[in-house]
Amino acid sequence: MNSSPRWFLLLVLMLLPVLMIACGDDDDDNDDDNAGDDDTNDDDIDDDVSSDDDSVDDDDDDTIDDDTIDDDTIDDDTDDDDTGDDDITPIDCPAVITRQPYLQLATQTGIHVLWRSDQEGDSLVEWGETEDLGEYVYDESFTDKHELVIEGLEPGTEYFYKARTCLDETTVASFRTAPQPGTPFNFVGFGDNQDGWETFTEIAALMYDKHPWLAMSVGDIVDDGWHLEDFEQQLFGPGEDLWREAPLYVSIGNHEGLAPNFFDAFHFPNDDKAYYSFTWGNVFFLCLALDTWHIAIPGTPQYKYMVQELSSDAAQNADFRVVFFHTPPWTEGWDSYDGEWYVRMFTVPVMEQHNVDVYFNGHTHDYERGLRNGVASYIIGGAGGGLDSWARDVEHITVYQAIHHFVNVSVDDSTMRIDAIDLDGNIFDTYTISK
Numbered sequence: 001m002n003s004s005p006r007w008f009l010l011l012v013l014m015l016l017p018v019l020m021i022a023c024g025d026d027d028d029d030n031d032d033d034n035a036g037d038d039d040t041n042d043d044d045i046d047d048d049v050s051s052d053d054d055s056v057d058d059d060d061d062d063t064i065d066d067d068t069i070d071d072d073t074i075d076d077d078t079d080d081d082d083t084g085d086d087d088i089t090p091i092d093c094p095a096v097i098t099r100q101p102y103l104q105l106a107t108q109t110g111i112h113v114l115w116r117s118d119q120e121g122d123s124l125v126e127w128g129e130t131e132d133l134g135e136y137v138y139d140e141s142f143t144d145k146h147e148l149v150i151e152g153l154e155p156g157t158e159y160f161y162k163a164r165t166c167l168d169e170t171t172v173a174s175f176r177t178a179p180q181p182g183t184p185f186n187f188v189g190f191g192d193n194q195d196g197w198e199t200f201t202e203i204a205a206l207m208y209d210k211h212p213w214l215a216m217s218v219g220d221i222v223d224d225g226w227h228l229e230d231f232e233q234q235l236f237g238p239g240e241d242l243w244r245e246a247p248l249y250v251s252i253g254n255h256e257g258l259a260p261n262f263f264d265a266f267h268f269p270n271d272d273k274a275y276y277s278f279t280w281g282n283v284f285f286l287c288l289a290l291d292t293w294h295i296a297i298p299g300t301p302q303y304k305y306m307v308q309e310l311s312s313d314a315a316q317n318a319d320f321r322v323v324f325f326h327t328p329p330w331t332e333g334w335d336s337y338d339g340e341w342y343v344r345m346f347t348v349p350v351m352e353q354h355n356v357d358v359y360f361n362g363h364t365h366d367y368e369r370g371l372r373n374g375v376a377s378y379i380i381g382g383a384g385g386g387l388d389s390w391a392r393d394v395e396h397i398t399v400y401q402a403i404h405h406f407v408n409v410s411v412d413d414s415t416m417r418i419d420a421i422d423l424d425g426n427i428f429d430t431y432t433i434s435k
Helices: 004-023 197-209 226-235 261-265 301-310 341-353
Strands: 097-104 113-127 135-150 156-165 173-176 185-190 215-219 249-250 276-280 282-288 320-324 358-361 366-372 376-378 399-401 405-412 415-422 427-433
Touching: 097 156, 097 226, 097 249, 097 301, 135 156, 185 197, 197 226, 197 405, 226 261, 249 282, 282 301, 301 341, 341 376, 358 427, 366 427, 376 405, 376 415
Parallel strands: 185 215, 215 249, 282 320, 320 358, 358 376
Antiparallel strands: 097 113, 113 135, 113 156, 156 173, 185 405, 276 282, 366 376, 366 399, 405 415, 415 427
């Protein structure tokens, strides 16, 4: 029997491992550490992976690379596919900023900056702890409704910023983040500026001079919410210097109606509903939507929210509880209107039960202050609209003035002082709440 085939077979079996190594079998489940393959779990080479160690500068779309977490807005010097990039050279496009930056959703560690342009363009905010700025957030996508978020801030700290779209850039302004409880601060309150934009321009300048940390409106910020131009002429234009530095929180009024323009203009807590809450220092704020278009009676979502928020730890652990909404439960200054019966019946008892310190309303164009069952009440509807006249006596309302005005509220530890200020800048009424 010829033995040549047997020896040939043995030779092939001996050489097979060598041939396999030389050919490089990379189609297995457990890949090696030296091949330039298309595997998922891999080594130190420049392949098409989802997560790698990136000791080299690759051009991939990874989330964690270059020894840093670079899924950020402002990134490093790597050539990756982040939202923020190191090249923020102005884009040569014709968009012009038509609504100056204004502030929303301020917290102890972040803030939202919003603005508008006449055409679509990119969005840039440069910011820092000095006017030299040095940090930025950037979105290269084109829009005419701009909103960027500054994060990683410190509580109760002043920061500087400016915005840019295409070649148009604003001047530098500043804002302060929400403070820690116990930090003194002040806020301003106003209502019913409506079509009285010339008067409101004066009111807004006086409020700006108080350097408030935030601003609160009890509604009717425009004459007709369905007219977009009203927002520019009657609110954002007259108060543009103030809104650039003080976050604006608004309770919807009947003149805003149910117009999308109102909700499109602001970014509120609670998923942009018309009722929401927030905490600033040692003060808990609750905004309600009570404006003839919205109600809060037992069984409605807003009523449930009101009870839930006022009974929450955030509210009950705060030194002060402030509620603001548009239509008042009582008023002395409107001959054909004495307030909202359902607010008297359902909202007021809940506020009294949960130890609200003060609530602010508008709707009536005057100034009224009262005290009932330990809860102070204000009507501050004198920011520009035509003034109403005294019509009736309400027992617990003790101060009435048909005058254009705003309020400046100073909070210092266990004391809240509320000053009513007229068009000449004079304080014409003061009330203090002490704990």
